[in-house]
Amino acid sequence: MKYISVAAAAFMAVTPALAQESSDPIKLTLHDWSGQLITTTLMGEVLEEAGYNVEYVQADYIAQFAGLKTGDLHVAMELWETTAREAMDEAFATGNVVNLGETGMMAIEEWWYPSYMEEKCPGLPNWEALKDCADAFSTAETAPMGRYLGGPVTWGGFDDERVEALELDFEVVHAGTDAALFAELEAAYQRKDPIMLWLYSPHWAPAKFDGKYVEFPAYSPECYNDPSVGVNPDAAYDCGKPTGPIWKAAWAGVAEKWPNAEKAIKNFKISNEDMGAMVADVDLNGKSVDEVVAAWMTENKDAWSSWIVK
Known part of the structure; x- marks a missing residue:
């Protein structure tokens, strides 16, 4: 190029x-x-x-x-x-x-949802609310599990590990491209369909769409490296992403x-x-x-x- x-x-x-x-x-x-x-x-x-x-x-x-x-x-x-x-x-x-x-x-990169989803999942943005309402974020392909739309696999981010560590009933589905990620957000937002996805800043999306980042347990390097640290004593990645x-x-x-x-x-x-x-x-x-x-x-x-x- x-x-x-x-x-x-x-x-x-x-x-x-x-x-x-x-x-x-x-x-x-x-x-x-x-x-x-x-x-x-x-x-x-x-x-x-x-x-x-x-x-x-x-x-x-x-x-x-x-x-x-x-x-x-x-x-x-x-x-x-x-x-x-x-x-x-x-x-x-x-x-x-x-x-x-x-x-x-x-940089901010984290799970994000449109504000209209709070009616279907009371308790958000606290992450623990997701334990009781994962099905509110389900799709035909993932039901009864919720769907989390992650970024392309090459971005990393440990979302699969986090879902397992926090025992969330979510299936991680990776968008093929950055453009596909935000095209799906745009379509879901217009129809008020359920969606939980990876959103980041600096970017235009947090300003254009009304929504919030999920509040996970605070990140620490130890949370990523030492399973004994965090809310799950048997697993690493049981916390939010660093900023x-x-x-x-x-x-x-x-x-x-x-x-x-x-x-x-x-x-x-x-x-x-x-x-x-x-x-x-x-x-x-x-x-x-x-x-x-x-x-x-x-x-x-x-x-x-x-x-x-x-």
Whole structure:
């Protein structure tokens, strides 16, 4: 996948420092949700404006760490504290992958339901209410068990483990794509059909639809790693998902091969609000990722220009 540079005249003069850096392409990973495509394209455009060659490589969210360790992949622009923490910790511990800091966005990923479901399941948003009303979330395919619509399998998240650990009468069904996940939410919401699904922020959906996140027992690393911790003394993952920053990471060799590019990536910062608006433009308004990135860069030239090391 190749994107067209949006400001070809800017920053094209190669500095002496850049001239000493590799002309090999910097490989940025692409995943399967709009926000990540926007974040990565935006960073790629800025690097191109600074004179670097950029290549975009499709990669699975968790599996990408294997390529980052070997240097076959170079930069990952969206690693969510909510789902990637264990994979990040393992990769950072090898010394072959380094943390390039926060993106500026804060992540929430959790089970979510429309507010109209509270009539059918009194006690929500407390998770324990689901023990008595799982059937309210059932479909023809899962009845009498409730259905939880999770994200694509590649996103991780331990939802199957959580259902088992908390002894919930729910069947986890994974959406094939990000678009399919939200198309199903849109359809169910319009008909007021039962639905429980994985929702995340930054995204347009929490603002568009009236609903709430389920309140599970508070997350702790021990809950994920030590079965004795939590409400079920015999199982791990008996708690909610973590929340926290969305991180950037890179192959450790980036610092030596493209030192000023690494600094630009570290400098990258964007807000949940800006990202939510851009995702809405793509998902709801039918604009392309390229169009949305180009518009943001035109309106925020001072911001992204400051990321580049002069």
